[in-house]
Each structure stands twice: as structure tokens, then as C-alpha cells.
Amino acid sequence: MSEVIVVTSGKGGVGKTTTSAAFATGLAMRGHKTVVVDFDVGLRNLDLIMGCERRVVFDIINVIQGEANLKQALIRDKRVENLSILPASQTRDKDALTQDGVEKILNELREMFDYIVCDSPAGIERGAQLALYFADQAIVVTNPEVSSVRDSDRILGVLASRSQRAEQGRTPVKEQLLLTRYDAGRVERGEMLKVEDVQDILAIPLLGIIPESQSVLSASNQGVPVILEEESTAGKAYSDAVGRFLGEDISHRFMVAEKKGLFSRLFRGAA
Amino acid sequence: MSLLNFFRAKRPAASAAAARDRLQIVLAHERISRDGDDFLPRLQKELLEVIARYVSVDQNKAVVKLDRGDDVSTLEIEIELPMPTAEESRGTRVAL
Numbered sequence: 001m002s003e004v005i006v007v008t009s010g011k012g013g014v015g016k017t018t019t020s021a022a023f024a025t026g027l028a029m030r031g032h033k034t035v036v037v038d039f040d041v042g043l044r045n046l047d048l049i050m051g052c053e054r055r056v057v058f059d060i061i062n063v064i065q066g067e068a069n070l071k072q073a074l075i076r077d078k079r080v081e082n083l084s085i086l087p088a089s090q091t092r093d094k095d096a097l098t099q100d101g102v103e104k105i106l107n108e109l110r111e112m113f114d115y116i117v118c119d120s121p122a123g124i125e126r127g128a129q130l131a132l133y134f135a136d137q138a139i140v141v142t143n144p145e146v147s148s149v150r151d152s153d154r155i156l157g158v159l160a161s162r163s164q165r166a167e168q169g170r171t172p173v174k175e176q177l178l179l180t181r182y183d184a185g186r187v188e189r190g191e192m193l194k195v196e197d198v199q200d201i202l203a204i205p206l207l208g209i210i211p212e213s214q215s216v217l218s219a220s221n222q223g224v225p226v227i228l229e230e231e232s233t234a235g236k237a238y239s240d241a242v243g244r245f246l247g248e249d250i251s252h253r254f255m256v257a258e259k260k261g262l263f264s265r266l267f268r269g270a271a
Numbered sequence: 272m273s274l275l276n277f278f279r280a281k282r283p284a285a286s287a288a289a290a291r292d293r294l295q296i297v298l299a300h301e302r303i304s305r306d307g308d309d310f311l312p313r314l315q316k317e318l319l320e321v322i323a324r325y326v327s328v329d330q331n332k333a334v335v336k337l338d339r340g341d342d343v344s345t346l347e348i349e350i351e352l353p354m355p356t357a358e359e360s361r362g363t364r365v366a367l
Contacts (some may be wrong), residue, residue, distance in 0.1 A: 146290050153298050157305050190285030197291045201298060 002110040005117050006135035006173075008159075010151030012122030014143045015180040018216055019238075020119035021049045022227040023139065026242030028083035029227075032114040035074065037105075038088035039131035040121035041097050047087045050077065051223025061089035064101030070108050079228065084113070094127050102130050124158055133164050137174045139207060139245075143181045144193040152177075152202055176207035178241060183212045185257035195255060208241030210234050211254040304337075311335055318348065326352055 007020045017040075024036035038046035041061060047053040052075050058068035063086075070086075077083035086109075089096065109116045120131035132138060138159055142152040159173050160166055166173070179195055186192040199206055215232035219225065227242070229235040233254055240250045315335040322328050332351035338344060 146294055149294055150298065150301075153301070154305075157302070187287070190287050191283050193287050193290050197287070201291070201294050 002114050002116060003136045004106060004110075004134050005115060005137045005139060006120055006132040007117060007139045007141060008120040008128065008132055008155050009141040009148070010122070010124060010128075010155040011143075011148045014141050014148050015210070015216075016122070016141050017045050017049050017119055018220065018226060019139065019141050019178060019180065019210075020046060020117050021225040022235075022238040023242060023245075024115070024117040025077070025080055025083060025225040026227045026239055027115050027117070027246075028077070028080045030242065030246065031082065033082045033112070034115045034117065035084045035086055035109055035113045036117040036119060037086040037109070038119050039097070039127055040119065041088045041092060041094040041127060042090065043121065044088040044090045046085065046119050047075075048223060049220055050085050050225060052077070052085055052087075053223070056087045059087045059089040060105065061092045061096045063105055064096065064098060070105065094121075097127060097130055099130060099133065103134060106134050124154060128155075129158065129162060132159055132173070133162070135159075135163060135173050136165070137176070139176055139178050140202070140204065141178050141180055142198060142202070144179060144183075144187070144195070144198055146193075149193070149198055149201055156202065156204065175204045176245070177202055177204050178207050178210065180210040181212045182209045182254065184255055188257050195252075206252070207244055208237055209252055209254055210237045210241070311337060319350070322350060329353060 005023075007016050007023065009016050017038075020036050024034045028034040036046065036050070037060065038044055039060075040046070044059070047056050055075050058073035060073065062068040063070050063073050073086055075085045075087065077085065086105075106116060118131045118135065121127040132155075140152050140155060142148050156175060159175060163173050165171065177199060179198055182195065183192055187194050195206065195209055211233045213226075213232055213234035215229045216226050216234050219229050219232075219235075226232065226234050227238040230239075237254055240253065243250045315333060318335070319328060319330060319333055328350055334347070334349045336347040336349075338347065
């Protein structure tokens with residue numbers, strides 16, 4: 001039975017697309033047939049993060065409007081087997097995304113893939129609502145920062161009331177927290193919300209903590225999902241999160257700041 | 272600049288506790304109104320139906336307001352009743 005996973009947050013810029021790309025890649029690396037779908041119509045970016053921007057021919061709106069079939073629009077990843085990308089339209093209006101159209105595409109994808117990762121746009125408008133409407137599971141991406149936590153709480157409210165599972169009175173969407181851009185050093189100095197605080201406030205299980213890491217930017221510069229940067233802390237943290245998602249018992253890392261010696265303190269800028 | 276200041280680099284204030292406390296308060300309020308926002312129009316309609324059984328009321332002259340404060344929240348219902356005689360144009364206000 002295939003699963004639809006929405007990566008959502010309410011707030012923009014917290015790492016939804018980075019997470020969607022990393023998570024889908026991680027699921028595929030573990031042998032699951034996975035597709036990652038960009039729902040951000042008009043502001044397509046998943047293709048850039050996945051490094052397939054020059055291979056986009058058709059997009060999700062073309063499929064909805066019958067101008068192309070799904071197989072033509074899907075892009076197979078060149079690095080990882082079992083992984084495909086369905087890009088969003090860059091030119092069309094986001095109203096071109098219809099509930100019936102999305103349902104039809106997701107049903108077709110369910111036949112072809114084990115996991116369908118939906119990269120939600122920011123906000124709580126139509127695009128974001130359609131991205132989460134058919135979800136079985138939700139990964140709520142949150143930064144340890146007040147506006148992000150508040151918006152995540154809002155999106156949890158939408159999941160609980162306006163998803164298809166909620167409307168049909170089925171088992172609720174399974175919600176998990178992914179705390180990104182976590183800086184354990186700043187947390188220890190009392191400058192940043194602790195993971196326990198955020199978890200307390202949002203009251204959903206913790207899927208993972210992604211530490212603030214320079215490799216996220218360098219990976220996106222090159223169009224490589226950061227999970228493929230296997231030496232980076234962010235890459236390792238995403239890999240752990242995927243394992244936990246699949247039911248493996250992996251303890252949380254990167255919650256404590258690395259002890260820095262005098263040398264690295266003096267040359268902090270270069271580290 | 273003294274040598275001491277050089278070693279005592281300025282650090283941002285330890286503000287995480289403030290962030291946590293502010294979030295807890297604001298979200299407690301938002302969660303209540305999230306579930307409750309929809310009941311106000313219904314409450315107004317049902318109240319008017321009950322009151323209309325006893326006195327005639329103008330549907331447009333009813334105001335239902337919900338104010339959430341830090342410690343106390345108030346529900347304010349104001350219904351303006353028309354005077355029984357046509358000559359008197361001044362309305363009687365009944366505050367509940």
C-alpha cells in the first residue's frame with residue numbers, strides 16, 4: 001500500500017523543499033519506489049534542488065489539463081534508482097491546480113510508487129491545502145524560532161480539520177516534527193528554543209533534528225539533495241530521519257554542541 | 272578598547288525562555304479561537320430565535336462579540352429592541 005507524505009510548514013523558507021528532496025532521495029536509496037511532487041505552482045524550485053531543472057519538459061499542470069500524460073512529465077533521477085520527480089509549472093497560475101486533478105494524479109502515482117512525497121508551498125492557501133488534502137502522513141518542518149513554530153501550529157490545525165482524512169472521519173493524518181536549522185551551541189547559551197520546548201508546544205512526535213549546516217547551501221548550489229552529502233551533519237541527520245520514518249530505532253544526534261578547542265575558536269570564521 | 276573587553280565579546284541575550292513563554296500564551300489563545308470561530312454566527316442566530324419568541328427584534332440590530340484577554344475573556348451580546356409605539360423612535364437597549 002502506497003503512502004502520500006506531505007512536507008509542510010506554513011511558513012516559507014524553513015526548509016520544505018530541502019527536506020522533500022532529501023527525504024525522497026533517502027527513501028529511494030533504501031529501495032522504495034519514490035516520487036517527489038512539487039506543489040508550488042508558479043514558484044517551482046524542487047527541480048533546482050534536485051538538479052534536474054534542464055530536463056523539465058512537462059509539468060503537473062500539463063498532466064491535469066490533459067496536455068501530457070503522467071509518464072511524460074515524470075523525470076527519473078540520474079543518481080538514485082527508484083526516484084522520480086514531478087515538477088510544478090513555472091508559468092501557469094496556481095488556480096490551475098484543482099482538487100479533482102490532484103486526486104487523479106495521486107491515484108495514478110499510488111499505482112506506480114511506494115511513497116509519494118508532496119512538497120507543499122508556503123502559506124495556508126489553496127496550493128498548501130491541496131498538497132496536504134490527500135496526505136496519509138505529514139512531516140511538519142519547523143525552525144526553532146517563534147514565527148515558524150506558530151505557523152506550524154496553524155498548519156497542524158488545518159491538517160486536523162481540513163484534510164480528506166479529517167473530513168471523512170478516518171484515522172487522522174500521522175504528523176511528525178522535523179526541526180531544521182538547529183544550532184545546539186545557541187540553544188546551550190539560551191539564545192534559541194530547545195527541541196524540548198518546540199516539541200512541548202506543538203505536541204507531536206519528533207522525527208528528527210537537522211543541525212544548521214553549511215552543506216545545505218552548497219548542496220543546493222550544485223543541485224544535489226543534501227542527504228547525498230554523506231559526510232555532512234545535515235546529510236547524516238536526514239538519513240537518520242528517513243530511517244526513523246521507516247520504523248528503525250535510531251537515537252537523536254546533533255542535540256549537543258561540539259566542544260571547540262581554542263584553535264577553532266580563534267579561527268571560527270574559517271571553520 | 273581595553274584588553275578585558277576584547278575577551279568579553281558581546282553575546283546576544285538569553286532570550287529563548289521569552290520565546291517559549293510568548294508562544295505558549297499566543298498559541299493557547301489561537302487554538303481556542305480556531306475551534307470556536309465558527310460558533311459565533313450560530314450562537315447569534317439561535318439567541319435571536321429565542322428572544323424573538325418573546326419580543327420582536329430586528330435581526331440587523333444584534334451584535335455578538337468575543338474578546339479574549341490574558342486573564343479574562345468576555346462574551347458581549349447587545350440586542351436593540353424596537354419601542355412598542357411607532358412615535359417613539361428611541362430604542363431600548365438590553366445588555367446581556
